[in-house]
Amino acid sequence: MPSLPQTTSAIALTAAIPIIYPFIMPLFSSNKLPVDGRLVAITGGSQGMGLSVAKLLASKGASVAIIARNKEKLDRAVGEIRESALREGQRFIAVSADLTIANEARRALEEIRAWGGVPDIVWTCAGEAFPGLFKDQDVQLLEKQVQTNYLSVLWTAHAALNIMTQSPLPPQSPERHLIFTSSVMAFYPLAGYNAYTPSKAAIRSLADGLRQECHLYNIAVHACFPGTIYSPGFEIEQLTKPEITKILEGSDEGQSPDEVAKQCVKRLEKGHALAVSSFMGETLRAASWGASPRGNWVWDTIFAWIINVVWLFMGPVMDSEVVKYRKKNGDEAFYSAP
Ligand SMILES: NC(=O)C1=CN([C@@H]2O[C@H](COP(=O)(O)OP(=O)(O)OC[C@H]3O[C@@H](n4cnc5c(N)ncnc54)[C@H](OP(=O)(O)O)[C@@H]3O)[C@@H](O)[C@H]2O)C=CC1
Numbered sequence: 641m642p643s644l645p646q647t648t649s650a651i652a653l654t655a656a657i658p659i660i661y662p663f664i665m666p667l668f669s670s671n672k673l674p675v676d677g678r679l680v681a682i683t684g685g686s687q688g689m690g691l692s693v694a695k696l697l698a699s700k701g702a703s704v705a706i707i708a709r710n711k712e713k714l715d716r717a718v719g720e721i722r723e724s725a726l727r728e729g730q731r732f733i734a735v736s737a738d739l740t741i742a743n744e745a746r747r748a749l750e751e752i753r754a755w756g757g758v759p760d761i762v763w764t765c766a767g768e769a770f771p772g773l774f775k776d777q778d779v780q781l782l783e784k785q786v787q788t789n790y791l792s793v794l795w796t797a798h799a800a801l802n803i804m805t806q807s808p809l810p811p812q813s814p815e816r817h818l819i820f821t822s823s824v825m826a827f828y829p830l831a832g833y834n835a836y837t838p839s840k841a842a843i844r845s846l847a848d849g850l851r852q853e854c855h856l857y858n859i860a861v862h863a864c865f866p867g868t869i870y871s872p873g874f875e876i877e878q879l880t881k882p883e884i885t886k887i888l889e890g891s892d893e894g895q896s897p898d899e900v901a902k903q904c905v906k907r908l909e910k911g912h913a914l915a916v917s918s919f920m921g922e923t924l925r926a927a928s929w930g931a932s933p934r935g936n937w938v939w940d941t942i943f944a945w946i947i948n949v950v951w952l953f954m955g956p957v958m959d960s961e962v963v964k965y966r967k968k969n970g971d972e973a974f975y976s977a978p
Pocket residue numbers: 683684685686687688689690707708709710711713737738739740764765766767768769788789792821822823824865866867868869870871872873874897
């Protein structure tokens with residue numbers, strides 16, 4: 641029979657493992673997203689988060705190609721990205737393309753390959769939100785948001801994989817990556833974003849499915865999940881955002897595009913398959929892990945247990961905000977005349 645002190649120390653040690661594990665593990669881990677000397681293609685790289693990602697990766701030694709529609713914005717962005725370069729010899733290019741068109745996504749990536757070789761990393765940041773109450777938005781606006789937020793990623797991923805799988809990497813090279821940008825709302829949808837959020841959830845699903853398939857080619861697939869980003873795109877979405885949506889998302893502090901880029905890259909360097917950019921992102925992801933690969937399995941498991949309980953209360957609290965808002969405005973306020 642073990643003595644009482646022996647039993648107590650065994651229990652204490654067992655309890656300590658999950659607590660110290662998250663602090664010790666990083667000491668043994670390597671950078672899972674090396675970019676120095678590699679070529680990165682970034683969609684939506686002309687402003688907001690995409691531009692911040694481009695500048696950050698340039699500062700880490702990457703050559704960068706950005707893709708978006710507006711030529712002037714692209715040219716201005718390339719200038720900024722070049723200023724962030726780590727050293728001479730890094731190369732930068734902008735390609736104008738509307739990624740909602742499949743052939744255009746293919747052409748843009750072919751152009752980049754002809755200029756600088758097969759991209760090692762393709763990161764999709766292009767996207768846009770036009771918030772509004774679902775029933776009040778016309779069907780063209782609903783369709784447009786599926787096109788810019790989902791189809792642009794589908795076409796880019798398809799073109800990227802076809803190009804990446806034409807020439808295998810030399811042995812010992814770090815793996816290639818596909819990185820998509822989703823949103824925390826893929827984990828927790830909010831009223832007023834229902835034309836946008838399902839496309840972001842589809843991106844998460846595409847990342848999870850392609851991650852498995854791309855083991856065939858040794859290509860790693862990830863998705864990022866920012867909360868509010870104070871970007872040029874955000875300014876535009878504020879113009880049509882319903883008041884109730886502002887109330888619901890009010891508990892999110894928001895981050896600058898540079899901060900989002902930094903936080904996502906930090907987590908991608910640790911190898912996270914689902915990279916959030918803030919603690920709020922961690923809480924929403926924890927409620928929604930499903931079968932997706934964990935980052936730090938000890939912490940992510942314990943945190944998911946805690947959030948499961950917290951969410952029993954938080955879900956109804958968020959919903960009650962909408963009911964409160966209806967009652968404040970009168971039950972008929974949101975009905976329209978036939
Ligand atoms: N802002 C926010 O609060 C949040 C944003 N996100 C997502 O993060 C990503 C970055 O957002 P944000 O920083 O706000 O970006 P912005 O809206 O500020 O910029 C969007 C970028 O995408 C490009 N783009 C848009 N449509 C197309 C298209 N059809 N073809 C090619 N390029 C296109 C734009 O250039 P151009 O117009 O010239 O084509 C621009 O470079 C997006 O995917 C967004 O959905 C996620 C969570 C929160």
